[in-house]
Amino acid sequence: MSGLLAVGVVGCGQHEAAAPTPDAGASATNATAGAVAGLKQVAADAGQEIARQAEVVKKQAQGVIDQVKTLIAEKKYDEALGLFKKLGEIKLTPEQQKLVDDLKAQVQKLVAAQATKALTDEAAKAAGNLLPK
DSSP states (O other): HHHHHHHHHHHHHOOOOOOOOHHHHHHHHHHHHHHHHHHHHHHHHHHHHHHHHHHHHHHHHHHHHHHHHHHHHHTHHHHHHHHHHHHHTTTOOHHHHHHHHHHHHHHHHHHHHHHHHHHHHHHHHHHHHHHHO
């Protein structure tokens, strides 16, 4: 009798895995397809949001570039140079970056020309004061 009891105890510890039903496989496939579709939608939404934010930044940069142009036209070179710092913090398109580089070079030339003219004017005035009247 003890031999039968031992077999009974060992047999109780073993469980057979239930065979998956055909419906369980289809449900898993449907769940996976649903998750993939959801992830694709999230990715599409994220892509649209990134594109929208990039357009906002592009417009913001263009606004600052337009301000720089206005300041150059008004001969407010120091203020224009100050805006280049702000433009350095904004992600510019390659076209915008080239325009900013060109504008910066233009402002630097104008500032140098303005300084040279001021020095020349002061030198002429000083020389004029040295001449007898």
